[in-house]
Amino acid sequence: MTGLINVVGGAVLDSLAEPGRLLVARRTAPPQFAGMWEFPGGKVESGETPEQALHRELLEELGVTVRLGAELPASSASGWPLNGRAAMRVWFAELADGAPRPLQDHDELRWIDIRNREEVLGLPWIPADFPIVEALLEALPIQLKPGLLH
Template sequence: MTGLISVAGAAVVDSLENPKRLLVAKRSAPPQFAGMWEFPGGKLEAGESFEDALHRELLEELGVTVRLGAEVEPQAGTGWPLNERAVMRVWFAELLDGAPRPLQDHDELRWVPLGNGDEASTLPWIPADLPIVQALLERVASGLLG
């Protein structure tokens, strides 16, 4: 699986120990994804680890610093497939500093509750993110964040 684009994503929750809410971001571009929701994050730069990319991307996109928790591990392989050329790995994260603002690539941020009703699963997600959302909700429901 060489030549794949690596993307780091964050499932920002209000608490790594007892998450009740998830921060989601609505894309403003490109046109095929505008208006859809996703996990904030972005592509790794040359020589950058997934964790370092997440810290950089969240500061650039949302103006926040975070503490990373456990990875939302993919069902198989080295990441969650986004398309035939890219895979994403996602970590739980908790805000350390800053108030999240849509600075780049997004026009809205929203905290959605995690729990009964699962508003998070009913949002119009970018299709590739849907399996990640389901895995995240299962992890939260089972208390397996650490």
């Protein structure tokens, strides 16, 4: 036991097979993170696997069920460090049922084009999520459109 709070996040894509857009959520609290963007998700509760927690959190926060894909590899087995007390594991996911709505902890959801790095990285992300966003962009098999190569 590491003593860390285990957190899970969903990198919800429009398609696991051919991803083009990522669903992001804007926080309403706590005050230092209000108005910043993040991956939806939350804490793993006692007796839950991380995957079960992610399914529960996405249903509670967004009103959706998802199909989970691969986990986004982190440098540590406990996941991506959020602060000195918590680490987050992130899974790729796609919608299985429901239309995403901001039900808890968020006031806005937005689909962003993952082929546009400037749009993705230009959002005011929660600082701990920013390295995860960069790793996600590197991990995705993004097809460049002709004419985008320099």
